[in-house]
Amino acid sequence: MLEHFQSFHFLRPSLLWLAVLAIGVWWIWRKHADPLRGWRAQVDADLLDALIDQSDSKPRSLLPLLVAWLVAVLAIAGPSWKPEPSPFAEDATPLIVLLKADTSMDTPDPEPSRLERAHLKIADLSQARKGQPLALIAYAGSAHLVLPPTKDTSAVATMAAEISPGIMPVPGDRLDLAIARAAELLKDSGGTLLIMTDMGSSGTAEITTAYEAADSPDIQILAIAPVSADTSQLDSLAKSIDARLVPMTDDNTDIQSIVERAARAPVARGADGRVRWQDGGYYLVPLLVVLALLPFRRESQTQETV
Known part of the structure; x- marks a missing residue:
């Protein structure tokens, strides 16, 4: 509601x-x-x-x-x-994971590190969305498409396990670039973005601009941080892009909540790629x-x- x-x-x-x-x-x-x-x-x-x-x-x-x-x-x-709702699409819309891979993700809280916890959550996600399109984008100071939407979700988990700050060409936290890259994948099919990060980005204006340019997609944020951690930065980030913030849990509750939110019928889009909305005036x-x-x-x- x-x-x-x-x-x-x-x-x-x-x-x-x-x-x-x-x-x-x-x-x-x-x-x-x-x-x-x-x-x-x-x-x-x-x-x-x-x-x-x-x-x-x-x-x-x-x-x-x-x-x-x-x-x-x-x-x-x-x-x-x-x-x-789209009258033609039968498959679920893609879920695109934006995985932060900067040095802050190597922080142990305690062991394993935040990035290793993100790897485990992606593995759980690949099981929960088996047979449904899943994609992966890794970002730090730049953003890179690791895998486009694929129903082979185990491949996404395998590739995510290899992501680390050491392989990223530029350090930083350019979430705006990751959202812009994801927008290219969402243009034809629509879908949901899942941001896996440990803290909010300082470039809020750039992130908001990228979010609006992407036609304001549905976004969820999985906080890769202990429950006791200060999430005020993530709260601000979520508000700036109208995203749903999901706290990380020790069990599979967080992943199930994310999957249920993303498991919605594909939406119809016009020739310009924008979402078509139902006219409620008839009611x-x-x-x-x-x-x-x-x-x-x-x-x-x-x-x-x-």
Whole structure:
């Protein structure tokens, strides 16, 4: 539910200005709907109240009409909170692992080191996603594709075990480059990014830019650090790219949670590669029908009374 709330947006937000027009028309109509409007300008208000029949002079409420107009405006603006599922893809979308391989990952917490723990988690991940596309990108001061999405997940675990700071050409923590590299793999099929890192990066602006350029993919972060470690940097990183932060556990709970989140139906994409979102305006049609029937119900009740 929270995920849908965070994804809520309008497909045609420019049409929301019609709500202002609807309120203006309603206000003018309300003024002119008063049957005593002409008399109020000629007769003292107290005298007019004494002369009129209060049971028959009360103007009909136009509030339901305003509500109906506003609901109609929301409907045509296209509220949306979930991507449109692909009608063609049958396989699960890829899960791309972005493995940090800088020197900080050699830190023992205690033994084994953070990088060795990441290797073990990738091995668990390869078992949990057996037969489903899994890819691997290693990054430090540069980012490199180790394996493109493959259903041979054991190969990903084998290659990940060989990754170390010693084989990375440039030291550093350029997560933005890794996200940009992953975006090339996500362009055609979509998917989820899993960042395995021990701390947040200092280049938050560059990371946010790379995230937005990649069409804001779904991202999870596995904190490769002890539960007692300070994760404030990772919290800031997660917020900057709207990612889900998953604490590392001694058992397989963290991996299962990651796999369940990533195991979603492939989404439809347009010719430009962008995600197509479902138009939720149709769900408001029954409410519009109910609001349209309210005036008829009041008229029927009035006739019965007479």
